[in-house]
Amino acid sequence: MDLCFLPAHELGRLLREKKVSAVELAGAVYSRIDAVESRVKAYLLTLKEEALNQARAVDAALASGEELLPLAGIPLAVKDNICLRGVETTCASKILKGFIPPYDATVIERLKEQRVVFTGKTNMDEFAMGSSTENSGFYPTANPWDLERVPGGSSGGSAAAVAAGEAVLALGSDTGGSIRQPASFCGVVGLKPTYGLVSRYGLVAFASSLDQIGPITRDVRDCALLLNAIAGHDPRDSTSAPQEVPDYTEFLVPDVRGFRIGIPREYVGEGIAPEVRAVLNRVVELLEGMGAEVEETSLPHVRYSLPAYYLIAPAEASSNLARYDGVRYGLRVPAEDVVTMYKRTRSQGFGAEVKRRIMLGTYALSAGYYDAYYLKALKVRTLIRRDFDEAFKRFDLILSPTAPTPAFKIGEKVADPLAMYLSDIFTLAVNLAGVPAISVPGGFAGHLPVGVQFIGPPFAEGQLFRAAYALEQEAGLAAKRPAL
Ligand code: GLN
Numbered sequence: 001m002d003l004c005f006l007p008a009h010e011l012g013r014l015l016r017e018k019k020v021s022a023v024e025l026a027g028a029v030y031s032r033i034d035a036v037e038s039r040v041k042a043y044l045l046t047l048k049e050e051a052l053n054q055a056r057a058v059d060a061a062l063a064s065g066e067e068l069l070p071l072a073g074i075p076l077a078v079k080d081n082i083c084l085r086g087v088e089t090t091c092a093s094k095i096l097k098g099f100i101p102p103y104d105a106t107v108i109e110r111l112k113e114q115r116v117v118f119t120g121k122t123n124m125d126e127f128a129m130g131s132s133t134e135n136s137g138f139y140p141t142a143n144p145w146d147l148e149r150v151p152g153g154s155s156g157g158s159a160a161a162v163a164a165g166e167a168v169l170a171l172g173s174d175t176g177g178s179i180r181q182p183a184s185f186c187g188v189v190g191l192k193p194t195y196g197l198v199s200r201y202g203l204v205a206f207a208s209s210l211d212q213i214g215p216i217t218r219d220v221r222d223c224a225l226l227l228n229a230i231a232g233h234d235p236r237d238s239t240s241a242p243q244e245v246p247d248y249t250e251f252l253v254p255d256v257r258g259f260r261i262g263i264p265r266e267y268v269g270e271g272i273a274p275e276v277r278a279v280l281n282r283v284v285e286l287l288e289g290m291g292a293e294v295e296e297t298s299l300p301h302v303r304y305s306l307p308a309y310y311l312i313a314p315a316e317a318s319s320n321l322a323r324y325d326g327v328r329y330g331l332r333v334p335a336e337d338v339v340t341m342y343k344r345t346r347s348q349g350f351g352a353e354v355k356r357r358i359m360l361g362t363y364a365l366s367a368g369y370y371d372a373y374y375l376k377a378l379k380v381r382t383l384i385r386r387d388f389d390e391a392f393k394r395f396d397l398i399l400s401p402t403a404p405t406p407a408f409k410i411g412e413k414v415a416d417p418l419a420m421y422l423s424d425i426f427t428l429a430v431n432l433a434g435v436p437a438i439s440v441p442g443g444f445a446g447h448l449p450v451g452v453q454f455i456g457p458p459f460a461e462g463q464l465f466r467a468a469y470a471l472e473q474e475a476g477l478a479a480k481r482p483a484l
Helices: 008-016 022-040 046-061 105-114 156-163 178-186 220-230 274-289 302-323 340-347 352-365 373-392 418-425 428-433 459-475
Strands: 043-046 075-079 115-123 169-174 189-192 212-217 262-266 293-297 397-402 435-443 448-455
Touching: 008 022, 008 220, 022 043, 022 075, 022 115, 043 156, 046 115, 046 435, 075 156, 105 220, 115 156, 156 169, 156 178, 156 212, 156 340, 169 189, 169 220, 178 189, 178 435, 178 448, 189 220, 189 459, 212 220, 220 274, 220 435, 220 459, 262 274, 262 373, 274 293, 274 373, 274 397, 274 435, 274 448, 274 459, 302 352, 302 418, 302 428, 352 373, 373 397, 373 428, 435 459, 448 459
Parallel strands: 075 115, 075 169, 262 293, 262 397
Antiparallel strands: 043 115, 169 212, 189 212, 189 435, 397 448, 435 448
């Protein structure tokens, strides 16, 4: 039995039936890490000893007859912008080298209550700025389906770890597509929850009005189980919604009869690779075959998502990243006076993309330009949100490709930031509108997986799970895995 490729819900059953132990499971995952990590490089740091201790505690609890929570003993990888107490957290930035958070993020606290086994911290684009994990301040991660290609980003390490069998579950964060696009490139499931559904306490901020933590998993049921564990109100995050959270597994019925699904014509026009279009067409056929009604619709303002996002996100980032000054966190490059120390620390600590964003954001917020850029972008954001409100009066869900292409080659887009930014063209609007979206495998382009994205109204994660689950059952792709 290949333990490290089974989904968490099956592993949970095997644990409870005492057919495997948590220590065996953790051992299987670390053997897999030993076998493939030198090629994939999904992790910045692994936690083998701690993980085995956690696994032993789960086995002891089970032996003493304790009732285990659904994710007990399941190996889970954590994106390196989420604080795990006592474990170095760098956001893949040299400027945070040596920063050890003295507290747990709320999502981590909740997963500790579940007795999840934390495998390690995963690689990412520095401060989550990027779409390929090539902006990591340390090294790029490879796509397990094709080692010459990127895993997507910025949660590339988390998606690659799940796809390669180096973790069963993972946490990512999504500001403009960073969970969904890597999920699409790596053939796994990724959910960006409604803004406010999952606490951001302990997530290192990139663009606070857009950031959300979410699950990256092997199948849709695992995604629902992980969301069950991390969702819900948190008084420590003032943007957290005081919302009752349902049991998302109750939505996992393979039935989309009567579902009205809209495909925005803005998302199937130019710029989408023919093989991605072919996957989308096939998905539409499958959904219609199951009784859903699929129709073309329009989101007239989503074509302004990219410019609006690249003003709002850098503006927030320029303010959030001001705290890395060499005094309070991580790296300090000493100098004779404090201003020179700030300058040297920031020049050496931040990578090129992060500097570009800080400059863009500072410019957009500066006196005289604020109205022309930042304020205007906020108005466009409102128009985009209204487009979704309108669409959801007629449709239960919106369907689109997750990304315009399958995984691209390492190095292919590094010299052209705009080409890189375009990789999120279908995911950005979702964050601007604050609505939830899931990427689920839809098919293959040759040897490369291609995901599709379902977008729903605020707090309609259940509906997303239902459609994604139905598609997963019908498309039968969940069992596919990379050869590596
Ligand atoms: N790729 C987008 C960016 O570079 C989105 C990143 C993200 O979602 N964190 O900003």
